[in-house]
Amino acid sequence: MAGSGTAHLRDSDDVVLDVRNLTVEYVGRRGERVFAVSDVSFDARRGETVGLVGESGCGKSSVAKAIMQLPPPTSGSVLVDGVEVTALKGAALRQRRDKLQMIFQDPISSLNPLRKVKDIIAEGLRIHGELSKREIETRVRTIIERVGLDPDTAPDRRPHEFSGGQCQRISIARAMVLDPQVVICDEPVSALDVSVQAQIMNLLEEMKARYELTMVFIAHDLAVIKNLSDRVVVMYLGKICEVADSDALFAAPLHPYTRALIQSIPEPDPEAGIQEAALSGDLPSPLNPPSGCRFRTRCPRVQDICSREEPEIREAAPGRFAACHFPLLEAATAPEQGELASA
Numbered sequence: 001m002a003g004s005g006t007a008h009l010r011d012s013d014d015v016v017l018d019v020r021n022l023t024v025e026y027v028g029r030r031g032e033r034v035f036a037v038s039d040v041s042f043d044a045r046r047g048e049t050v051g052l053v054g055e056s057g058c059g060k061s062s063v064a065k066a067i068m069q070l071p072p073p074t075s076g077s078v079l080v081d082g083v084e085v086t087a088l089k090g091a092a093l094r095q096r097r098d099k100l101q102m103i104f105q106d107p108i109s110s111l112n113p114l115r116k117v118k119d120i121i122a123e124g125l126r127i128h129g130e131l132s133k134r135e136i137e138t139r140v141r142t143i144i145e146r147v148g149l150d151p152d153t154a155p156d157r158r159p160h161e162f163s164g165g166q167c168q169r170i171s172i173a174r175a176m177v178l179d180p181q182v183v184i185c186d187e188p189v190s191a192l193d194v195s196v197q198a199q200i201m202n203l204l205e206e207m208k209a210r211y212e213l214t215m216v217f218i219a220h221d222l223a224v225i226k227n228l229s230d231r232v233v234v235m236y237l238g239k240i241c242e243v244a245d246s247d248a249l250f251a252a253p254l255h256p257y258t259r260a261l262i263q264s265i266p267e268p269d270p271e272a273g274i275q276e277a278a279l280s281g282d283l284p285s286p287l288n289p290p291s292g293c294r295f296r297t298r299c300p301r302v303q304d305i306c307s308r309e310e311p312e313i314r315e316a317a318p319g320r321f322a323a324c325h326f327p328l329l330e331a332a333t334a335p336e337q338g339e340l341a342s343a
């Protein structure tokens with residue numbers, strides 16, 4: 001069910017990650033308030049991949065960091081397997097955070113250049129002090145092999161001796177060695193050469209299947225998450241504007257912003273039936289978001305009410321959630337071609 005931004009978008013016993021009413025505000029250089037994330041709620045079930053998508057600056061990384069408590073959100077809560085991580089401190093937070101790992105955009109700068117690969121990967125295991133030296137060595141060797149690096153030569157080398165793609169493999173090993181339940185991937189391939197992007201995506205898919213991971217996959221480009229996500233959360237200027245199962249969203253987006261994002265994919269699916277103009281204009285400033293609907297300044301369907309009233313996220317079609325006064329219901333509720341033919 002959905003209601004205001006405070007509502008949960010679904011009821012489920014199998015929810016592993018539950019993000020509720022997350023708000024992130026920064027203080028800018030001149031002391032101004034930056035409203036980076038406003039009242040964002042979504043969840044992810046065991047084994048599910050949720051794609052979080054939106055233009056650069058819409059608040060995706062701020063959501064990721066707030067989930068990781070690095071730093072904690074301004075307000076709101078994050079539950080992992082029913083435990084509220086926002087309420088934890090010290091060792092309890094560290095232990096719970098092991099279940100929640102993050103893979104960053106820039107693999108090279110996210111690895112300590114002074115340390116050997118085996119020490120980078122082993123660090124989390126050592127902090128807990130539960131395993132013997134030998135057990136840690138075995139685990140590190142196994143994970144190095146699983147991410148496709150040479151277990152004989154890689155452990156004693158340092159990050160600068162590896163390519164960007166290999167460094168991302170090391171980051172993935174560092175996350176996976178802690179046996180996490182949830183992995184947040186923040187644009188994990190956008191800093192890599194196109195030729196290695198698919199390899200890293202395949203590795204993430206493989207890890208996801210092997211470890212039954214729940215994943216939040218962040219990207220500014222819908223094309224990247226199209227095949228990977230079970231469900232997609234679309235953000236615009238710090239807020240969620242649409243949530244839907246991936247297939248439904250790509251076949252018939254409800255929010256004009258989602259449609260514009262889909263249109264900006266270089267080779268749109270000709271069967272999607274999308275005709276109107278793609279996204280134009282710049283993202284407004286999060287210092288001073290537009291009144292009413294935040295997307296109204298760029299929306300081809302804008303009407304008077306859009307500047308007066310902010311649309312709440314609601315179930316605009318069965319199982320489809322959108323924050324729009326005029327969602328694109330025509331396409332979402334149109335009968336399938338086959339149904340028409342047999343009618």
Ligand SMILES: Nc1ncnc2c1ncn2[C@@H]1O[C@H](COP(=O)(O)OP(=O)(O)OP(=O)(O)O)[C@@H](O)[C@H]1O
Nearest residue numbers: 026027028034036055056057058059060061062286
């Ligand atoms: N530490 C900070 N201090 C002030 N403003 C910040 C800070 N970090 C982010 N912002 C601002 O918050 C907004 C959201 O930024 P965020 O990095 O979360 O967006 P994003 O969608 O992940 O963008 P990108 O894909 O470019 O990383 C932006 O306007 C950004 O300039």
